Amino acid sequence: MSHSPEINEFIITADRAVKDALKIIDSNAQGTCFVVDQSGKLIGVVTDGDIRRALIDGKSVESKVMDVMQTKYTSLPVTTPIDQIQATITDRIRHIPLVDENNVPVDYASFTRAHRIPVMTPLLNGNELKYVTECITTGWISSQGAYVKKFEQVFAEYSAMQYGVAVSNGTVAIHLALVALGIGEGDEVIVPDLTFAASINGVIYTGATPVIADVDAETWTLSPEAVKKLITPKTKAIMPVHIYGHPCHMDELMAIAKEHNLLVIEDCAEALGALYKGQHVGSFGDAATFSFFGNKTITTGEGGMVLFKDENVCNKAMVLRDHGMSKQKRYWHDFVGFNYRMTNIQAAIGVAQLERLDEFVKAKRNMAAVYNAGLSVNTHITIPPEMEWAFNGYWLYTAIIDPKGGVSRDELIEKLMKNGVETRPVFYPLHAMPPYLEYVRNGQTFPVTDHLSRNGISLPSSVTISAEEQNSILKAVSAIFKTRKLNDSN
Ligand SMILES: Cc1ncc(COP(=O)(O)O)c(C=O)c1O
Structure with missing residues (x-):
């Protein structure tokens, strides 16, 4: 044996x-x-x-x-x-x-x-199958079709923005938004240090220079104070990223943008459903981008959306999305465009997912409330922020572990895995990774992102997570801290 x-x-x-x-x-x-x-x-x-x-x-x-x-x-x-x-x-x-x-x-x-508990699983048991089946039975499976238009329309309405352009993922959404707004070589775009790499990559694709700013300790999002210090005559835009579901300081950032005549592109990939002072994220800037990757609040498998305020910019984005081909004259190209189209099948899934968005956001907030109650008793754990002016979409529940409690973030990840609980570390700071070193200015430091990145852990956050699963995660966390304490004191 x-x-x-x-x-x-x-x-x-x-x-x-x-x-x-x-x-x-x-x-x-x-x-x-x-x-x-x-x-x-x-x-x-x-x-x-x-x-x-x-x-x-x-x-x-x-x-x-x-x-x-x-x-x-x-x-x-x-x-x-x-x-x-x-x-x-x-x-x-x-x-x-x-x-x-x-x-x-x-x-x-x-x-x-x-029972392994994953960080995220999609929930697709609404009208998804019905609408996809309709695409297949009617033959409208490519990027023409009623669902693409409908998805753009309903999504823009939900977010209180005028125009929506559905695209193939959240990364190209950022690239397309920037190009449509005229950002390119010679321009500087300020991005937060704490974000997924797609935010900065989108800027680099355009030929513009990204400028990395630290986030603030209160919200973990782009610090208005840091942004102010980084503005130069070349600065063309700022990109607030509503990280993990918490909205950025939009009043302060919009005021800075107004004063310096800057464009604002909100990266809302992680914050669908979040509100800043009662207003949807994505409705403040000149453009807003979203991701519908499989782990996002709503998914289309892969997929993305750009929202615009200006009709002309939206029209330009629609042309750029489709190879730069003229809408009036077929196969005539006014620009070097891209193929960033979303398929009707993806959009069909998106329309079905949107029907349940309010329910999903409610489930996320319920999930967060259960974790908050269970974890806030531990003085070595900082629960995620929700400022008094914010409605956090809690896309991914993320807490900060104080290593003084005797359990490091990495140890917690490893031990939770042994308990069948999948987790994620917080993103590495952009400023620390090889492709982005050249964008760090002399003497620049990023203490807040460094701290969050070193000590942050994201817990399972699916809309489907059950009370029993959350209970077993909380029990495991508590047991890991307790055993360590008992061990250390002897
Ligand atoms: C903040 C942020 N921006 C952009 C993206 C890119 O989206 P996608 O994976 O759909 O390309 C993601 C996530 O994946 C993200 O978290």
């Missing part, structure tokens, strides 16, 4: 000290270990709870494991059918040692091993 390698992270012999069991529990991050005798046979289990109770009862960390372990426990033969194993796992019995014919543990089953 072969051993699963993970079982070794659970085994302790009965004559070892309680402090050794604590180390094992801390390292496996599962709250339990399996106790064996000298010949390797299973004779008990010991949990962090057992140890805590034993210490209260006067035992010490030098006591032997055999004196604190439970001798009544559940184990199963490793040959047990999977459905029977799963039926035995409950909220109380979360780990089951699986033993060979000699009662030697060779593997284990756990609730989290059976």
Whole structure:
């Protein structure tokens, strides 16, 4: 019988000290270990709870494991059918040692091993299939078709912007918006240090020079103070990115733009549904861009949208999206354009997703409220911001871990993974990555982004996440901190 390698992270012999069991529990991050005798046979289990109770009862960390372990426990033969194993796992019995014919543990089953919680999954059980089927049965599968127009119209209306241009993803949305607004070589565009690389890449594609600004500690978004210091005669635009769902300081940024005659392109890829002082993000600037990648608040698989205020700019973007081909004269090209079109199939999914956007945003905010309540009791965790003027769309629930609590962000990621919880680190600062080093100005520092990037973790945030899943994530986080504390204090 072969051993699963993970079982070794659970085994302790009965004559070892309680402090050794604590180390094992801390390292496996599962709250339990399996106790064996000298010949390797299973004779008990010991949990962090057992140890805590034993210490209260006067035992010490030098006591032997055999004196604190439970001798009544559940184990199963490793040959047990999977459905029977799963039926035995409950909220109380979360780990089951699986033993060979000699009662030697060779593997284990756990609730989290059976149920992996992803960072994000789409929800596509509305009208998506019906509308896509219609595209297929009618043959309108390419980028002509009623759904593209409808998606653009309904999306622009929702966001309170005049014009919508559907495109193939959120990255080309940024590029197209900038080109349509006339940004190119010789121009400077200010972008936040904390964002997904597509924001800065879109600027570089145009030939313009990106200028990187730190974010502010309150909202994690583009700092108006930092922007002011970076303006030069070449500055043409600023790009507020509403990161993780929180709106930027739009009043301050729009005032700066007005004073210096700058264009504003809002990157709203992560903030559909978010409001700044009651107004939809994406409706402040000259253009706004969105992404409908599979992990976004609404998805079309891949997809994006640009919203514009000016009809002429929108018309130019529509031409550029379609190879730069004249709308009046077929196969006549006035510009070097692109093929950035969205298909009717993608738009059909988008229309169905939009029908449920309010419901999705509500689910996101509910998800965030549950995490906030569970995590804010931990003084070493900072929950995501929501300024009094903001309505956070909570696209991706992101918290900051203070390493002084004894658990680093990276350790938390690793241990949550062992508990079947997928997470994400916060983006690396743009200023630290090779393609963008040349855009950092002499003496520039980015303390806020550095801090957030080093210590930020994003938790599972699907609209489908259940109360049980969130509860098990919160329990796992709390157990990881508690075990570490107990371990360190001994
Ligand atoms: C802030 C931001 N901008 C732009 C994008 C690019 O969108 P896409 O992946 O659809 O190209 C993303 C996400 O993917 C993003 O998070």
